[in-house]
Amino acid sequence: MKKLIFSFLLSVACSFGALAQIQTPAASPEQTLTQSVGLSSVTVQYSRPAMRGRTIFGDLVPLDKLWRTGANKNTLVTFESDATVGGSPLKAGTYALYTVPSKDEWTVYFYTDTENWGLPKPWDENKIAAVYNVKAQSLDTSVESFTITIDKVTDSGAHLTLSWENMSVAIPFGFDTVSAVMQTIERTMNGPAAGDYYQAAVYFLNADKDINKAKTWIDKAIAMSEKPAYWYYRQKALIYAKSGDKKGAIAAAERSMELAQAAGSQDYVAMNKKSLAEWTK
CATH class of the missing domain: 1.25.40.10 (Tetratricopeptide repeat domain)
Known part of the structure; x- marks a missing residue:
C-alpha cells in the first residue's frame, strides 16, 4: 500500500513539474514599431540585445563583417507602399535587414528572404532588394540596448536610425x-x-x-x-x-x-x- 501511495505521489509530482515552466525576462526583448509616413507606413520588428558591460563594435559585433542587425530572428522592415532607400527603388513588402558595420561607414542590405535565424546560409546576392552605404555617426552618450527608431518624418519620407553603444547610422527612405x-x-x-x-x-x-x-x-x-x-x-x-x-x-x-x-x-x-x-x- 505504501509503495502504491509513493508511486502515485511521484507521478503527480512529475506531472506538475512537466506543466510548470520557469519564466525569465528575454535577454534580447522584442520590439515592434510602426510609423505613418505620408499616405503610407513602415513597420520594424526586431530584438534588442544589450551591452551589459561588453564592447560591441569591434568585439561582440565584428567590424567589416555581415551582422544580423539585432538578435535572434532577423530584423524585419515592412514598407506598406513602393519606397526608395537612399534614392534606390524598393517594392512594397517585408525585408530582412542586414548590415556590415565599419568604423566610418556601414553597408545596409534589404534582403528578400525573411525566414532566417541569424545570418542566411548561404548568403544569396540575388536576394538583395536594395543596398545602401551610409556614414556612421559617433554618439556623445552610450546607448545600452540596440535601438531602431524612425526619425525626421515628413510627408514623403523619414530616416530609419540604428543606434548602439557609441555609434549610429541613419538610413533615408521615402514614398512618392x-x-x-x-x-x-x-x-x-x-x-x-x-x-x-x-x-x-x-x-x-x-x-x-x-x-x-x-x-x-x-x-x-x-x-x-x-x-x-x-x-x-x-x-x-x-x-x-x-x-x-x-x-x-x-x-x-x-x-x-x-x-x-x-x-x-x-x-x-x-x-x-x-x-x-x-x-x-
Missing part, C-alpha cells in the same frame, strides 16, 4: 506621396463633395502645386457648403494671398475672423488679425 495624393484627388474629383474640394485645395496650397486650381477648388468647397466654416475661409485667405489676390485674401480673412469670433475660436481670430495686419500695410 505626391503621386499618391494626386491619384486620390483624380479619383475623388469624379464626384467630389465640398470636403473633397477643400482637402484638395489645402494640399495644393501646402505642397506648392497649381495655386489657381487651389483657388477654384476652395471656391467650390465654400459654394457647396450650406454653412462654410471659418477654417474654410481661413484657407481661402491663404490661397488667395499666395496667388497674389490680396483683395480677395483680405475679404476671406475678415469673414473667417467674423465666424471664428462667433464660434469662440480665439486662435483663428488671432491668426486672421495677424494676416490682415500684414496684408493691409
Whole structure:
C-alpha cells in the first residue's frame, strides 16, 4: 500500500513539474514599431540585445563583417507602399535587414528572404532588394540596448536610425506621396463633395502645386457648403494671398475672423488679425 501511495505521489509530482515552466525576462526583448509616413507606413520588428558591460563594435559585433542587425530572428522592415532607400527603388513588402558595420561607414542590405535565424546560409546576392552605404555617426552618450527608431518624418519620407553603444547610422527612405495624393484627388474629383474640394485645395496650397486650381477648388468647397466654416475661409485667405489676390485674401480673412469670433475660436481670430495686419500695410 505504501509503495502504491509513493508511486502515485511521484507521478503527480512529475506531472506538475512537466506543466510548470520557469519564466525569465528575454535577454534580447522584442520590439515592434510602426510609423505613418505620408499616405503610407513602415513597420520594424526586431530584438534588442544589450551591452551589459561588453564592447560591441569591434568585439561582440565584428567590424567589416555581415551582422544580423539585432538578435535572434532577423530584423524585419515592412514598407506598406513602393519606397526608395537612399534614392534606390524598393517594392512594397517585408525585408530582412542586414548590415556590415565599419568604423566610418556601414553597408545596409534589404534582403528578400525573411525566414532566417541569424545570418542566411548561404548568403544569396540575388536576394538583395536594395543596398545602401551610409556614414556612421559617433554618439556623445552610450546607448545600452540596440535601438531602431524612425526619425525626421515628413510627408514623403523619414530616416530609419540604428543606434548602439557609441555609434549610429541613419538610413533615408521615402514614398512618392505626391503621386499618391494626386491619384486620390483624380479619383475623388469624379464626384467630389465640398470636403473633397477643400482637402484638395489645402494640399495644393501646402505642397506648392497649381495655386489657381487651389483657388477654384476652395471656391467650390465654400459654394457647396450650406454653412462654410471659418477654417474654410481661413484657407481661402491663404490661397488667395499666395496667388497674389490680396483683395480677395483680405475679404476671406475678415469673414473667417467674423465666424471664428462667433464660434469662440480665439486662435483663428488671432491668426486672421495677424494676416490682415500684414496684408493691409
